[in-house]
Amino acid sequence: MTVIAVLGLGEAGGLLAAGLVEAGATVRGYDPRMPAPPGVVPTGSDAEACAGASVVLSVNSAADAVEALRESLPGCATGTIWADLNTATPSLKERLSALGANVLRVVDVALMSPVPGRGLATPMTMSGPAAEELAGVLRGFGASVDVLDGPVGAAATRKLLRSVFYKGMAAAVVEALEGARAAGLEEWLRDNIREELIRGNAATLDRLVDGSRRHAVRRRAEMAAAAELLGELGVPPRIAAASRDWLEDLA
Template identity: 40%
Template sequence: MVGTKNMVTNFKNMNDNLTIAILGLGEAGSHFANDLADLGVKIIGFDPNPKRVLHPTIEMKSSNLEAAREATIIFSVNLSSVSEEVAREVFPVLDASKIYLEMNTSSPDKKIAIFEMIKSTCVKYVDLAIMAPVPPKGIKTPFLASGNGAKTFQEKVADLGLDITVLSEEVGEASTRKLLRSIVYKGVAAVICEAMEAGRKYDLESYIREQISSVIGGNDGLIDRFVEGSKTHALRRMHEMEAVVEMLENQGIDPIVSKAARQNLEKLL
């Protein structure tokens, strides 16, 4: 038992010089903050309207600017609609010693626009895509990373055991892959939600479950996860599909199915 305690203490001591600011403490941000605090990382946070229970060691600041000022790594975990505003707010304290992680579900063009906005500070920039629901894995959720700071970020947090795949130094590559994946997952979820609604309406839920199950590999439980996940995370996923639509339209693609998936999520709200 003593040996185990010493191992935990030593592990936490390795992270004493790592300070991370987490801007946005909603579902994802609060999970990341609490998990990192449990690992012994000094966490500074800001959220204009915090609602989640946070680890007692997390130091809350009065603004994004004040939270970012002391940090070596900055997680921007907000809605895409405010991501540019957050970057502008913290601009005065960015420099070459810091790493800025743009983690919002934005289109690649918006990720690039934010990089262009702050690159004169010489901050290391990471387009970081969250590739699975944050609960239950929290900070161990798989990430895709691209940008000129991606490799440095991976090296800085190597002791924490995060699941980070570095793609390249090209801003937008991680977000592009995430949104391409979203076309599939959110599109399938929209079809399943609509089919289940129709099955219940016709009093044929068992029948429609069989039809869906035959397509998705006989996993009946997965049907419920698609339906419940769409309801629980409707707002965030709606914004995600808006980013998909923007990305596809910028490439001259008419995103008929992605628009419908977005409309399904809006209906679920």
């Protein structure tokens, strides 16, 4: 029977651990702040959780990733697959690989959508020499995995570049609605944004990129005015100012 350790039993880690248990894996878990979900064997430390596990899923945070690996090493057998699922830079993933090199086979895992609502079926992208082996293990429990032909850090690179768009777009929407709320126009702008998102199609990307380059001078002035308006409304123009600066560079 496959034994998997899950370090970090918060929202994402707890759901993944529970899904693995339901699929038939023996799961050992550790989190100093969260109790283990039903069916997960609770342990008292990272190293204790890793004892006897052939796969370790590190799902704590980028800030805790290095310490979790260091604390776990005494409990890990040589050849253990260490899957880092934290949202972190490629350089941090490479550092983890170097720190565990004599004992662990580190795999860079990027969760490509929120875990709530999907659990173990959350799309994962993996890279690193042991990625195919890890993918085989997790697919056996129902996981959705895409393996990249690349080193540790390749999966993190793709996720973070995608995040620039998705999270950046979300931040732009939040900032625009804050300004609209201050101006008494929130419902109007919400309807406008909804219509634009519905109208988007395959040509939208080219229109956004080409239009920004072709009309950079005019749009730079427009975003300078938009940033000024937000300031007058008492809303910090973080995204508007960044857009103004990008258009200045394009011009």
